[in-house]
Amino acid sequence: METATTPRHDATEVIDADGFTSLRVKQVIRETADAVSLVFGVPEASASTFRYQAGQFVTLRLSIDGAEHRRCYSMSSPPDVEPDLRITVKRDRDGLVSNWINDKVAVGDVLHVAPPEGRFVLTATDRDVVTFAGGSGITPVFSLVHSTLAATARRARLFYANRDLDSVIFRDALADLTDVHGGRFEVQHHLDAHDGVVSPQRIAEFISGHHAAEFYVCGPAPFMDVVEQVLLDAGVPKQHIHLERFSVAVVPPADPDEPAVTEEVTIELGHTSVTAPYRAGNTLLQTARLAGLKAPSSCETGSCGTCIAQVVQGSARMLNNDALDDDEVADGWVVTCQTLPTSRTVRVVYD
Ligand SMILES: Cc1cc2nc3c(=O)[nH]c(=O)nc-3n(C[C@H](O)[C@H](O)[C@H](O)COP(=O)(O)OP(=O)(O)OC[C@H]3O[C@@H](n4cnc5c(N)ncnc54)[C@H](O)[C@@H]3O)c2cc1C
Structure with a gap:
């Protein structure tokens, strides 16, 4: 199933309503029996959208057997050396998307790709x-x-x-x-x-x-x-x-015998503010989605920082955080994909 698309045209650049661009696979390189690289051709009009730093990743949106799947893949290409954007995908045993990419994707295929993101990048220093x-x-x-x-x-x-x-x-x-x-x-x-x-x-x-x-x-x-x-x-x-981190930290299931401490969560995103009842075990990101909000997200492992928001009232705890530094955490910032609320009410504000 394809997501609804309301194309936005900037000159000739086309970005759908979910922020994805159609990129053509220019080259498929078999790296090992279990890993394949895909080289994408980035049209001139999308060049600035897909400019990236070494260490960043893109999100692919794929439709497989009628269901939509999103997965993140880091660029293996060095931006300072190669003009093309290359990802390298290794088979995950029993994994759906990685095996599909290894087995099915061919030169000329068009995949939906969201712009590069991520904080796993070189810092401005001369340290080794x-x-x-x-x-x-x-x-x-x-x-x-x-x-x-x-x-x-x-x-x-x-x-x-x-x-x-x-x-x-x-x-x-x-x-x-x-x-x-x-x-x-x-x-x-x-x-x-x-x-x-x-x-x-x-x-x-x-x-x-x-x-x-x-x-x-x-x-x-x-x-x-x-x-x-x-x-x-x-x-x-x-x-x-x-x-x-490539793998998702699993959210522990809620104990059905223990009453949830949190009753409701108020989420502010853009010009919208929604107060939703809290379902035990859900992260703040899941709560936002259930409330009908299109909250930003990407890796869903607490790594990329796409889903960050600030807890301005109440309290919450992060299951994993590889994106925010100690000062940001002290200011109430959380990676919502990995955060469970811990007080009766919580107010969360997306930047
Ligand atoms: C920021 C980021 C960058 C990444 N970069 C790369 C990259 O450069 N290259 C790369 O190869 N990968 C990368 N990944 C990982 C990639 O996004 C996918 O997670 C990976 O390809 C596996 O996806 P899949 O659909 O094949 O597996 P999935 O179908 O999601 O399954 C993943 C694992 O869970 C197991 N599993 C699935 N369903 C169940 C179930 N019901 N019960 C128990 N176990 C289950 C599967 O056996 C499998 O081992 C990155 C991830 C992140 C977050």
């Missing part, structure tokens, strides 16, 4: 860039590393964990970067098949002597947890640790 990628987590990390080497004088290091050699995406491209940028780039591969799962000791060894860097971590949740803990234990300040 130390990155950790696990499996498909290489996608934004490859873009970050490549951009660092191409557009700055900073040094970059990559710790890259995979199950086995056949699952290593961008193996040759990484070797090329090492050749071209010699002393400025180092990659250390970790293969579970040979080395077992990544241990804290392995990470500690990798960062030894490199604590004053900017750290970027993307991969499966257990891998990210190990890396983050080692970095924190080593005294790396939180603001220098950048995390991008």
